[in-house]
Amino acid sequence: MKLNDESSDARYRRWAGNIICRAGEPERGALRDWADRLLEIRQGREFPAVKVQLALQASIDPAFSARTMQLLGRELKRIGWDERDAYERLGLSVAGTMAMLTSVGAIALAAFGSVFSVPMWVVFGSGDEFARILIEEIDAGSGAQEPQEAPLSDGAAADAQARPGAGQSAAAGQAADGAATDDPDAATRPMVLINIGHGYRRGIDPRALYEATRGVWRIGADKRRKVRYALAVADGEVREVYRVDAWHEAGTTAYVTRPAEEVARAGRWEFTGEVASPSAREALLGMPVGEHFKAGNINPIRYLNV
Numbered sequence: 001m002k003l004n005d006e007s008s009d010a011r012y013r014r015w016a017g018n019i020i021c022r023a024g025e026p027e028r029g030a031l032r033d034w035a036d037r038l039l040e041i042r043q044g045r046e047f048p049a050v051k052v053q054l055a056l057q058a059s060i061d062p063a064f065s066a067r068t069m070q071l072l073g074r075e076l077k078r079i080g081w082d083e084r085d086a087y088e089r090l091g092l093s094v095a096g097t098m099a100m101l102t103s104v105g106a107i108a109l110a111a112f113g114s115v116f117s118v119p120m121w122v123v124f125g126s127g128d129e130f131a132r133i134l135i136e137e138i139d140a141g142s143g144a145q146e147p148q149e150a151p152l153s154d155g156a157a158a159d160a161q162a163r164p165g166a167g168q169s170a171a172a173g174q175a176a177d178g179a180a181t182d183d184p185d186a187a188t189r190p191m192v193l194i195n196i197g198h199g200y201r202r203g204i205d206p207r208a209l210y211e212a213t214r215g216v217w218r219i220g221a222d223k224r225r226k227v228r229y230a231l232a233v234a235d236g237e238v239r240e241v242y243r244v245d246a247w248h249e250a251g252t253t254a255y256v257t258r259p260a261e262e263v264a265r266a267g268r269w270e271f272t273g274e275v276a277s278p279s280a281r282e283a284l285l286g287m288p289v290g291e292h293f294k295a296g297n298i299n300p301i302r303y304l305n306v
Contacts, residue, residue, distance in 0.1 A: 012130040014253070016137040021254045032138045034058060035131040038122040048124070055119040186241075186280035188305060191229040192219065193238075195293050195300040200234030206275075208257040209240055215270025216250035216263050217301055226306050229280065230271055236290025241276040248272065 020028060037058045041051050121127035183189070199212035213232040224247040232240040251264030253272055263270065275281070292302040 008129060012133045013137065016134045018254045020137055028138050032135055035134045038119055039128060039131050042123045042128055051123055055123045059119045182277045183280045186229065187283045189228040190226040190306045191231055191304050192227045193231045193233050193289055193292060193302040193304065195233045197234065200239055211255050211257045213242060216265050216268040218267065219269050223303065223306060224269065229276060231284060233289055236288060238284055238287045238289060241281050241284045242273045243276045244271045245273040246271065
């Protein structure tokens with residue numbers, strides 16, 4: 001799945017998950033009340049100028065703490081702006097201009113910078129869908145426990161049982177739409193070999209192995225466009241095979257087993273995806289690749305068929 005192919009619903013749920021997982025319980029409550037208030041303003045019959053005032057007042061209200069607003073704005077700007085389409089960007093720009101025409105808008109700009117345009121996007125642009133999803137995710141209580149990212153597939157579980165040393169690779173309990181699409185020619189596809197070194201240990205949790213592999217790396221745009229599989233390598237052997245669905249700037253998708261400060265590194269990238277199909281794993285899992293990682297060469301990235 002490419003970013004451009006991702007539905008707005010899936011994109012907004014991913015954004016909401018990334019925001020909620022970084023928010024404490026009081027902040028989640030504040031975020032929910034804020035989103036609910038903005039939707040109420042959007043549906044009201046007031047003139048646009050009045051709605052601008054009300055939306056900004058809701059966002060700079062002491063009950064909606066500065067930290068909560070900054071958290072929301074930082075995450076939306078970081079994970080959202082580059083992925084928004086032209087219509088969404090135009091909505092933000094127009095709404096921001098409207099807000100600047102008010103005294104409250106000037107206060108919001110001084111307090112939060114360009115983040116003040118976020119409530120404008122919700123009230124006047126396409127952000128109402130995001131606000132509703134944010135409320136749903138907070139009410140479901142799933143944001144902090146299950147961040148929004150591409151799930152690991154459990155389609156390889158049966159294969160793992162029959163494969164010595166591969167039991168730790170099955171993603172037990174992970175939700176997925178089903179097994180990854182079968183790919184008997186996986187060995188000929190473009191792939192990136194990622195040497196995770198000390199990030200691997202025998203019996204490692206599947207989620208930890210996935211997160212150690214998927215980020216964060218220096219990978220050029222041309223390679224990101226071509227790579228179909230990412231192989232977790234340790235001790236010269238392929239330990240797991242992942243289908244790459246999308247690449248994201250480092251630190252812009254949520255991790256469960258790694259702290260945010262470890263992965264938020266400028267100029268690096270991370271992928272989201274899932275455990276590859278049984279046929280792809282059959283072809284690649286356990287493959288010796290030590291010859292690609294010569295002693296003394298510290299670059300953890302190698303490519304095949306690219």
